[in-house]
Amino acid sequence: MIDLKDVTYCRLGTKDLESAEWFAVNILGLEVAERRKGALYFKSDQRAHTLCYFEGDPADQATAFELGSKADLETAAATLDRLGYAVHQGTAAECEARMVRDFIRFQDPTGNILEFVVRPTMSGRRYHGTRDAGITGFSHVGLCTTDPERDEAFWTEVCNARVSDHIGDAPLMRINEIHHTIALFPFTGPGIQHINHQVAGTDDIQRSLSLIREKNINITFGPGRHPTSTAQFLYFSGPDGMTFEYSTGVCEIHDEPAWRDRQFPFEPTGFCQWGSKPNIAAFQD
Numbered sequence: 001m002i003d004l005k006d007v008t009y010c011r012l013g014t015k016d017l018e019s020a021e022w023f024a025v026n027i028l029g030l031e032v033a034e035r036r037k038g039a040l041y042f043k044s045d046q047r048a049h050t051l052c053y054f055e056g057d058p059a060d061q062a063t064a065f066e067l068g069s070k071a072d073l074e075t076a077a078a079t080l081d082r083l084g085y086a087v088h089q090g091t092a093a094e095c096e097a098r099m100v101r102d103f104i105r106f107q108d109p110t111g112n113i114l115e116f117v118v119r120p121t122m123s124g125r126r127y128h129g130t131r132d133a134g135i136t137g138f139s140h141v142g143l144c145t146t147d148p149e150r151d152e153a154f155w156t157e158v159c160n161a162r163v164s165d166h167i168g169d170a171p172l173m174r175i176n177e178i179h180h181t182i183a184l185f186p187f188t189g190p191g192i193q194h195i196n197h198q199v200a201g202t203d204d205i206q207r208s209l210s211l212i213r214e215k216n217i218n219i220t221f222g223p224g225r226h227p228t229s230t231a232q233f234l235y236f237s238g239p240d241g242m243t244f245e246y247s248t249g250v251c252e253i254h255d256e257p258a259w260r261d262r263q264f265p266f267e268p269t270g271f272c273q274w275g276s277k278p279n280i281a282a283f284q285d
């Protein structure tokens, strides 16, 4: 069993780093942590970075999860290898580019690029966005799946994820007490379906709503409240069509192993209890 501790970062290729920086700083509210040749690193919490845009193909997307130790990483690599996954051992230069001590990379059964990392660099400086978005941290990802049942088994049987709830066939899964850190949404191919940052409260969602409207950014869902996690949310479009989400008030699950996952319908009421309807392909039938 591969014991994932937390989601660590996303890496997104882009043909237009300048536009990606403008959006990340002025709309999303992230802080530029570091500039390197062909890559920009953004901070959203106590970590050295939680998002990296690099010059490349927008389809080149990776999501990283933290493991507890190098020994755990070696065991994970052996497990994945035994199961037939092509595991790439990160080189020193690749570790440096990810600000981690060690990592492996492979593709999940859908083809999503995953990186399992150890000892991601923390920052001695706290996050301070140039705009007051109220972000408290990078919190979860939605990943596309071409076969939710198969991929749920990967996360829950090969890895330590537990299903908190389903929306239709889409599992919302936790790897710690937070209701979900990984969610899988049926789609035609691999990709990061959305990237979530938590914000401190409702006021932050509303403030961002006003700003995002004013800047003519495409709001794709919300504001609303998820009946699953109880989080209030706002989804909007970023560079290269990536969906970003702010949410606040995500519930925690402390009554392990008593918690039983609940089934919600794959229709607007399964996603929002305030009546908002998603304009996001992976959230629609």
Ligand SMILES: [Fe+2]
Residues within 6 Å of the ligand: 140, 142, 194, 196, 245
């Ligand atoms: Fe989300």
